[in-house]
Amino acid sequence: MAFDKFWAWFHRMGSPKWFYEISGRWIPWFATATIVLLTVGAVWSLAFAPQDYQQGNSFRIIYIHVPAAILAQSIFFSMALCGAIGLIWKMKVADMVAKSCAPIGASMTFIALFTGAVWGKPTWGAWWVWDARLTSMLILLFLYFGVIALQSAFDSKQSAARASAILSLVGVVNIPIIKYSVEWWNTLHQPATFKLTEKPAMPMEMWLPLLIMVIGFYCFFATVLMMRTRNEILEREKRTQWVQGLLSK
Amino acid sequence: MNPKRKKKLILVSAMVAAVGIAVGLVLYALSENINLFYTPTQIADGEAPIGQRIRAGGMVVDGSVKRAPDSLQVQFAVTDYKHEVVVSYTGILPDLFREGQGIVTMGAMDDKGIFQAVEVLAKHDENYMPPEVEAALKASGKTAADYQK
Numbered sequence: 001m002a003f004d005k006f007w008a009w010f011h012r013m014g015s016p017k018w019f020y021e022i023s024g025r026w027i028p029w030f031a032t033a034t035i036v037l038l039t040v041g042a043v044w045s046l047a048f049a050p051q052d053y054q055q056g057n058s059f060r061i062i063y064i065h066v067p068a069a070i071l072a073q074s075i076f077f078s079m080a081l082c083g084a085i086g087l088i089w090k091m092k093v094a095d096m097v098a099k100s101c102a103p104i105g106a107s108m109t110f111i112a113l114f115t116g117a118v119w120g121k122p123t124w125g126a127w128w129v130w131d132a133r134l135t136s137m138l139i140l141l142f143l144y145f146g147v148i149a150l151q152s153a154f155d156s157k158q159s160a161a162r163a164s165a166i167l168s169l170v171g172v173v174n175i176p177i178i179k180y181s182v183e184w185w186n187t188l189h190q191p192a193t194f195k196l197t198e199k200p201a202m203p204m205e206m207w208l209p210l211l212i213m214v215i216g217f218y219c220f221f222a223t224v225l226m227m228r229t230r231n232e233i234l235e236r237e238k239r240t241q242w243v244q245g246l247l248s249k
Numbered sequence: 250m251n252p253k254r255k256k257k258l259i260l261v262s263a264m265v266a267a268v269g270i271a272v273g274l275v276l277y278a279l280s281e282n283i284n285l286f287y288t289p290t291q292i293a294d295g296e297a298p299i300g301q302r303i304r305a306g307g308m309v310v311d312g313s314v315k316r317a318p319d320s321l322q323v324q325f326a327v328t329d330y331k332h333e334v335v336v337s338y339t340g341i342l343p344d345l346f347r348e349g350q351g352i353v354t355m356g357a358m359d360d361k362g363i364f365q366a367v368e369v370l371a372k373h374d375e376n377y378m379p380p381e382v383e384a385a386l387k388a389s390g391k392t393a394a395d396y397q398k
Contacts, residue, residue, distance in 0.1 A: 050379030050380070050381070051379060051380060052377050052378065052379070052380075053378055053379065053380040053382070053383035054345060054373070055345070055373070059377060062377075084261050087257060087261055088254050088257040088258050088261060089254060122343075122344060123343070123344075123345055123371060123373050124343060124345075124370045124371055124372070124373065125342075125343030125368075125369065125370045125371060126368075126370050129285065129353075129370065130285075131285040132283050132284075132285070166264075169261065169264060169265050169268075170264075170265075170268050172265065173265070173268050173269045173272050174272075177272070177276070184276075184280075185280065185283045185284045185285070186284040186285050186286050186287075186288070186306060187285050188285055188286075188353050188370060188372055190372070190373050190374050190375040191374075191375045192375060193375040193376075193377060201374075201375040201376045201377065202376070202377035202378065203377075203378055203379065203382065205379070206377055206378075206379070
């Protein structure tokens with residue numbers, strides 16, 4: 001029964017009109033959650049969380065760096081998943097969501113690399129080191145650029161969606177490499193501090209604001225993704241009756 | 250699911266699996282080159298090339314740091330708790346450099362078995378804690394590693 005319901009929901013999600021309507025109702029909630037979580041998280045982490053015993057205040061960059069890095073990987077995974085759905089089920093909405101993912105993910109990857117470099121200079125003594133974690137993250141940025149370039153390299157939306165879905169699916173192999181690079185090889189980058197499944201390597205009063213920031217970043221992604229996808233839907237469906245109806249209102 | 254979609258699903262999964270295996274094999278073959286640094290044990294076993302520029306990494310041995318009184322020259326030992334490598338470096342060390350801290354250094358082994366470093370980077374571990382906690386730990390004679398357990 002539950003399975004049938006899932007498939008019904010899945011196929012309804014594939015209707016641009018339905019997606020447009022439901023996301024219109026969801027956006028205010030996600031936007032509010034984003035603002036509240038990011039404000040609380042930023043004030044808590046920057047002003048109230050204790051300093052680190054070795055790095056002092058410069059450790060606070062983790063509150064931007066870690067959420068951005070987590071999102072960069074999650075977004076790529078979502079993009080590949082939507083790409084696969086678009087390839088297999090030929091669902092137009094999935095193609096549009098995948099297309100909307102790419103620029104957000106690229107920005108997150110850039111933020112993670114940039115904040116990492118800024119933190120690396122005082123902590124390690126170097127802006128950049130070619131270790132496995134940093135290099136695989138840079139490859140992720142280039143994969144995003146590749147997807148964005150492919151999206152605009154074709155006249156036909158269908159070919160663009162198919163080509164970028166294939167690149168995303170090939171690139172998704174990089175995600176576990178990023179995650180486990182610090183365990184498989186000797187790297188300068190430290191292993192994960194923020195963990196959900198085990199005890200985190202930091203005390204509660206440092207970890208809680210980080211958790212809030214991570215959830216806030218996810219809500220931000222959801223909000224922006226829905227907004228971008230709605231734009232994409234309006235653009236592609238502009239000749240349909242329901243969009244014409246919206247415009248004439 | 251209709252057969253056409255099923256076929257495509259299998260095709261897509263097979264593609265991802267194939268790429269995964271290919272990349273996995275390449276990374277396995279290259280793993281020596283992907284490692285950022287050699288451990289003191291690898292150097293002692295002769296895995297690291299002599300006279301070539303390499304990176305060595307490990308913990309700075311407690312009480313091994315000797316600074317020259319009239320220059321920036323500093324000498325210390327790096328360990329992985331099995332073997333030690335003596336490192337000599339002239340220059341400014343990163344803020345996080347201290348005894349017991351992990352570091353990664355670039356340079357080459359000279360013929361006396363001393364690692365002549367041209368760059369020293371501090372390796373930060375994943376543990377974060379407030380200074381009060383560290384003070385309390387020190388007072389009770391424990392280390393940061395105990396705190397995490």
